[in-house]
Amino acid sequence: MTGKKALSDLALFGGKPLFSQVKSIGQLAQPNQARFFALARKCFAERRLSNNGPMVQLLERRLADFHRVPHCIAYANAGLALIALIQSIAAGRAGSVVIPTFTYAGLPHIVRWAGQEPLFCDVDRDTHTLTAETASAAMAADTIMLLGVHQANSPCPIDELEELCRARGITLLFDSVHGLGATYAGTPIGGFGRAEVFSLHATKLLNGFEGGYITTHDENLADLLRRKRNFGFTGESSVDTLGMNAKLNELHAASALAALDDLPALIERNRSRIEAYRESFAEIPGISWIPYATANKTNHEFPLLQIAPDWPLARDTLVSILRAEGALARPYYAPPLHLQDNPSHAPLPVAEALSGQIVQMPAGESLSRDDIDTLAALVDFAYIHAESISSALAADGTSR
CATH class of the missing domain: 3.90.1150.10 (Aspartate Aminotransferase, domain 1)
Incomplete structure (x- = not known):
């Protein structure tokens, strides 16, 4: 051999x-090439390559249906999506965010870019996810969020985390990059906590070359996140929130659309x-x-x-x-x-x-x-x- x-x-x-x-x-995993190039030709024919074009809007609708949520907000990548989400929840407060220590090295950077301080907690030996017990042990007086990370081999124990966050009066978010296609108690990952974040990177399950998205049931949060990805614009010359250029382009959306059915x-x-x-x-x-x-x-x-x-x-x-x-x-x-x-x-x-x-x-x-x-x-x-x-x-x- x-x-x-x-x-x-x-x-x-x-x-x-x-x-x-x-x-x-x-x-x-390459997207279906025939589907991708057909969609790409439409982008060029319509001369629409960015700025919340029809491919991005279609992808958001398809992903919202996939995750059984009313709102999906596409971003240029999952890192920017998570930064914008944490900033939106913090609403100007500076505090701490509890995260598992057993996850990817970029997560504390994202928390700090969002203006918060990460607090690290231990994980369960079998699922490799944080638990209510390990998260609670790491919390401080200034903790404003708990960021659960679903692992490829197991989702977080969502019920107990929701109960903990209700008792503590803090917000529960999920990094669901490795939870795509998974379920919890029969419900697709994507509709839990205040919001969840997914990746469309080429190494991930759904290949959009680069990209990410947020799923949520919260309409006001979804509207804010859409403004944040586009410099905070509410109109052509007015802004109402700190924003950035984090828009997903049309060709990357086309790649994800071409891959979704597979x-x-x-x-x-x-x-x-x-x-x-x-x-x-x-x-x-x-x-x-x-x-x-x-x-x-x-x-x-x-x-x-x-x-x-x-x-x-x-x-x-x-x-x-x-x-x-x-x-x-x-x-x-x-x-x-x-x-x-x-x-x-x-x-x-x-x-x-x-x-x-x-x-x-x-x-x-x-x-x-x-x-x-x-x-x-x-x-x-x-x-x-x-x-x-x-x-x-x-x-x-x-x-x-």
């Missing part, structure tokens, strides 16, 4: 990489790929796959390989082996955000343990079943030859 018969065959030690074309962790099939292919990983890696000792929630529908976006504490190679060494071969695996949410932000932060033990154990494996449309079998053979080779690999790295004086 791997063609790796000796240590010198590993790309980490100078051998030929297994994959001539890198295997990404992103979805990289989303269920893509999620099913993701599920099949994760099942293939389980089958191919089944005989390798000391590893397991992070399970996906069964009580709620999930999108199976990430294959997450968990390494036992006594596995003979460090997690980061395995990642180095994989990446050298052209498989762009990475440590999953490592280090956790509270340690990146402040190394002397009080311990958040669950996130700290998880961040040293999980490998985010290649995923998406560039990955075939043969590729998965090849990766399994490579990891098995690394397990069998772990002692020799460790010795070679020690002799080289390299920490990888």
